[in-house]
Amino acid sequence: MEKIIEIVPxxxxxxxxxxxxxxxxxxxxxxxxxxxxxxxxxSYNRSVVTAIGEAEAVMRGIVESAxxxxxxxxxxxxxxxxxxxxxxxxxxxxxxxxxxxxxxxxLSYIIGKEIHEKTGVPVYFYAKSAKRPQCENLPDIRKGExxxxxxxxxxxxxxxxxxxxxHPTAGAVAVGCRNFLVAYNIDTDSSSRKKVLRIxxxxxxxxxxxxxxxxxxxxxxxxxxxxxTMNLTDYGKTALYQAFEAVKMEARRYGINVTASEIVGLVPxxxxxxxxxxxxxxxxxxxLDLNLDETVELAKKFxxxxxxxxxxxxxxxxx
Amino acid sequence: MEKIIEIVPxxxxxxxxxxxxxxxxxxxxxxxxxxxxxxxxxSYNRSVVTAIGEAEAVMRGIVESAxxxxxxxxxxxxxxxxxxxxxxxxxxxxxxxxxxxxxxxxLSYIIGKEIHEKTGVPVYFYAKSAKRPQCENLPDIRKGExxxxxxxxxxxxxxxxxxxxxHPTAGAVAVGCRNFLVAYNIDTDSSSRKKVLRIxxxxxxxxxxxxxxxxxxxxxxxxxxxxxTMNLTDYGKTALYQAFEAVKMEARRYGINVTASEIVGLVPxxxxxxxxxxxxxxxxxxxLDLNLDETVELAKKFxxxxxxxxxxxxxxxxx
Numbered sequence: 001m002e003k004i005i006e007i008v009p010x011x012x013x014x015x016x017x018x019x020x021x022x023x024x025x026x027x028x029x030x031x032x033x034x035x036x037x038x039x040x041x042x043s044y045n046r047s048v049v050t051a052i053g054e055a056e057a058v059m060r061g062i063v064e065s066a067x068x069x070x071x072x073x074x075x076x077x078x079x080x081x082x083x084x085x086x087x088x089x090x091x092x093x094x095x096x097x098x099x100x101x102x103x104x105x106x107l108s109y110i111i112g113k114e115i116h117e118k119t120g121v122p123v124y125f126y127a128k129s130a131k132r133p134q135c136e137n138l139p140d141i142r143k144g145e146x147x148x149x150x151x152x153x154x155x156x157x158x159x160x161x162x163x164x165x166x167h168p169t170a171g172a173v174a175v176g177c178r179n180f181l182v183a184y185n186i187d188t189d190s191s192s193r194k195k196v197l198r199i200x201x202x203x204x205x206x207x208x209x210x211x212x213x214x215x216x217x218x219x220x221x222x223x224x225x226x227x228x229t230m231n232l233t234d235y236g237k238t239a240l241y242q243a244f245e246a247v248k249m250e251a252r253r254y255g256i257n258v259t260a261s262e263i264v265g266l267v268p269x270x271x272x273x274x275x276x277x278x279x280x281x282x283x284x285x286x287x288l289d290l291n292l293d294e295t296v297e298l299a300k301k302f303x304x305x306x307x308x309x310x311x312x313x314x315x316x317x318x319x
Numbered sequence: 320m321e322k323i324i325e326i327v328p329x330x331x332x333x334x335x336x337x338x339x340x341x342x343x344x345x346x347x348x349x350x351x352x353x354x355x356x357x358x359x360x361x362s363y364n365r366s367v368v369t370a371i372g373e374a375e376a377v378m379r380g381i382v383e384s385a386x387x388x389x390x391x392x393x394x395x396x397x398x399x400x401x402x403x404x405x406x407x408x409x410x411x412x413x414x415x416x417x418x419x420x421x422x423x424x425x426l427s428y429i430i431g432k433e434i435h436e437k438t439g440v441p442v443y444f445y446a447k448s449a450k451r452p453q454c455e456n457l458p459d460i461r462k463g464e465x466x467x468x469x470x471x472x473x474x475x476x477x478x479x480x481x482x483x484x485x486h487p488t489a490g491a492v493a494v495g496c497r498n499f500l501v502a503y504n505i506d507t508d509s510s511s512r513k514k515v516l517r518i519x520x521x522x523x524x525x526x527x528x529x530x531x532x533x534x535x536x537x538x539x540x541x542x543x544x545x546x547x548t549m550n551l552t553d554y555g556k557t558a559l560y561q562a563f564e565a566v567k568m569e570a571r572r573y574g575i576n577v578t579a580s581e582i583v584g585l586v587p588x589x590x591x592x593x594x595x596x597x598x599x600x601x602x603x604x605x606x607l608d609l610n611l612d613e614t615v616e617l618a619k620k621f622x623x624x625x626x627x628x629x630x631x632x633x634x635x636x637x638x
Binding site for chain 1: 597
C-alpha cells in the first residue's frame, strides 16, 4: 500500500510572491506529490503551504524546497508579527494513509537529516518526534526567535538535535510528526454565545469532556447564530460522531438544537467513514467501501454537513 | 459553612477485630465525625475505614487513631498480600462539602504534620498533596514496601516530606488529598461482553473518551447481561449524566439499550443534584434545593438508578 503523508511547511516569507513561487516549485508538476494550498500572510510575513503525496516524493520535494528557502530568505532582514526562528520555520509531517505514527516519526528523522545535510540548518525534532520533553512544544523551542538562537544554542538544554550553531541567514527549523487536525464546527439555533460556550466547555478536554476535543463558541453575525467551534486533535480516538452527538446532548439541556456542521479545510476520508460506520450500526473493524460521492451524501445525511463536497476530502487529490 | 471531609485510612491489620476496634475507637461516639464503614480483609491483612465529618473533628480523630495504629501494629511481623509500608499505610483525604481542593491540600499538610509529631512516623505527601512529581503516585512511593524503607530513604530522591528514617515498627505513611471517586455501573440488555467492552473503550479516557472516566465491561452471570463498570475520578468535571448519556449513545450503534444504572458505595449529594440539573434543563449555577427523598426519586427517574436509597447519599450521615 502506498504511504501517503501531508506536510504543512511554514516559511518566513509572506509578501514576495515571486520568491514563494520559487520556493514551492518543487511541489509542482511532479509525480506523487500535490500542492494543495499556499496561504501568504503579509502582516505575519509568513506563508503556510499544504502538500500531500507519496512519502518518498514528498520527501524529495520538501528537501529541495528547504534548500531554496535557505538560499532565498534572509532572516537577518525578516520582520513579521508571527514568532519565527528560520527561513523554513517549522515542518509538520502528518500520516494520512498506509503509514502509522511510528513510521511517520522515523520518516521525520530522515527528512530532518536530509534537510540538515543539504542546507547546514540545525534541526529540532518536535511534537511526536521530540527526543526530549522540552522539545515537544514548538513555542518553547522558538522562544527567543531567530535573533536569540545563537545564545540559546550555547545552553546544552537547547542544543539542536542536528547541528550546533544557527545558520547565519536561515536560522533553525523544527521538524516533527503530528496528528491530522480536523477543524470542525457545529451550528446551533441559539444566538446566545454564553449558552453555546457552556456547551463547548462541557465537551472539551479542559472542562472534563472528550480527550481530543478543543472547543469554544463563535457567533456567526450574519445569521445571528452561534456555533461550537472545535479542533479534533486525534480523530482516530475521539471521532467526529462523538463530537457531534456530545454537542447535541449538551445542547438539549438548554432546549438548543443542532442545525448543521461543517469541516473547515480538508479532511481525510477515513475520518468520515469511521464516523459513518457509527450511524450505519457497523462495528469499528468492518469495512465500509464508499466512493467519494457516497461519502459526501452520507456525511450530509448523518452529520448534517453543510458547504461540503468531495473537493474537501484529501483523497480527491490523490486520484 | 461547615467544612465536611471524608477520610479513607488503610491500616495494616485485617484479622484481629479487637485490635481494629481499638484503632477506630476515636471515630466513634464523637460529635462531628461519623464512622461509615470498616472493611477487614484477612488475606490482605488490611482494613479500609471510611469516616466523614467536620474537618477539625476528623483531624482530631485520625491523629488519635494513627497513634493507636503505631502502638498496636508491628510491621516487623505483618504479612499480607497487599503492598504496604506502614501501620497506618495510606490516608486519603477527600473534600466533600464547604471545602475546596486547595483548602483540603492545606489540611492534609496539617494532618500529616500532627501525625508525624505524635508518632514519629515519617510522612510522604502524595496525590494532589504531592510536593514532588515522584510522590504523585502511591505505588511508586510504596515500592519496596516496609522492608525496603530504610534503604529507600537513604536515597535523597525518596526522602520523606516529614522525618528522615522509618519508624521501627510502624514504617511510613502516605497522606494526601484526592477527589471523591464515584463507582458507577450502567446495565445494558446485552449479553455480549465484547460489544459492551467496545462501548466502555469509547467512553473512557484511555480510548479518547471523557477525561475523568475509567471504564471496563463486566458480566452479571446471574442475569446474563453485561454492564459498563466505571470510576468517575472527578465528578465535578465529568458528570454522571455525561457518563450515562455517552454510554447510551455508544450503545445505540449496536442496538443495545441501557436498562439501569447503579452507584457502588456512597455518593455525595452534589454529585447527584448537579446531574439532575441537566435533566431538569437548569443552568449549572442555578440552585436545586432537594431533600434526600426527592433526590433519590429524581435519580431513579432520570438516571434509572436501581438498588438506591438515601442511605447511599453521604449527607444522610451528616444529620
